[in-house]
Amino acid sequence: MSQSNVSASRNRTHKLTVTAMLSAVAFILMFIEFPIPALIPSFVKMDISDLPELLAAFSLGPIYGVAVTFLKNLLHIVFKGTSSAYVGELCNFLLGAVFSLAAGFIYQRKKSRKSALVGAIIGAALMAIVSVPLNYFVVYPAYVVCYGMPLEAIIGMYQAILPSADSLIKCLTIFNMPFTFCKGMLDVLLCFLIYKPLSPLLHK
Template sequence: MNTLSKSRFTTRNITSIAVMAALSVILVAMIHIPMFLPFLEYDPADIPIFITTFAFGPLVGFILTVIVAVLQGITVSASAGIIGIMMHIFATGIFVIVAGNIYKRNKTRKNAAVALVVGVAVWTVAMVIWNIIVTPLYMGVPREEVIALVVPAILPFNLIKAGINSVLTFALYKTVGRLFGLKEVKSVKECPVEK
């Protein structure tokens, strides 16, 4: 087992991850802005998950995604039900797996930007497909109606939500990493926002 694997599950790191999970739930409770359609809302809850993914890797990021999605789904976002939980896991999960795997190969500022941009693209495409398949079943509307909403609502919403959260992740990663003493941001070389 390498040093990183050993350091991943120290008491301090587990506490940091738990705090990020709580912060994610608090953010969605405090900030949710309707966009385009009543059931599409921007929230910054994924930012702590993205930061944790960069600090601890895509597996930890995905596990945190599942935990947060369930916590949100039974508390502040209970009205969305199981579909909301699944949608959150699918959207954020695919982002953290893709972006986290890109970033962990080369932990530089430039590669962090690449990872986030690719993550946004994959999230957006995946959620367009998800909505076309699942939303007609969830909302009881014809698939044609959902397809008609792709360009004016679903596509821009997902680009904006994932894009804003990625930009904020890029800007905050260094500061939050230092605040929580996350192991992988102690080196200037490894910090994605260091010039």
């Protein structure tokens, strides 16, 4: 085997190893979540499980970020199961994929700290925007069926915080979209804080 083939094989093995490691970390982080009841109904929780996929997107490439998102949710289904007919996991995957794919793609075009920040912010914004139609047409209707909770009751939980939020689209636009963006930006902040110390592990 030529030196170039050996190098390519080692590089591929390294990427797969890091992807598996980050997926396991992301899976664990899914269990560390907490509500912010003063800002959004308590059934919507904050977590940082998108952080590993952002690390993967920057260090290995955008496709690996998507792979971490997929494996994270697959592990969640295998080990914990689903209470939403896989809708919650699908939503988590799609939003995480949008986030990591956009951030990683922009960073790959010009690798610099500035482009990484721009890519991450754009990724967080796209994730927040996509969350509105995804929740409106897929997630919340599925939750109404799976949990037997009337949509009016769900809207009422939002109205307890802001009485003028009298429709689902208002609730998602006023509460969920900014919340999702802030959630993404928390991942961005943490990524920038720990990326350099983790760089020797993420790169060969």
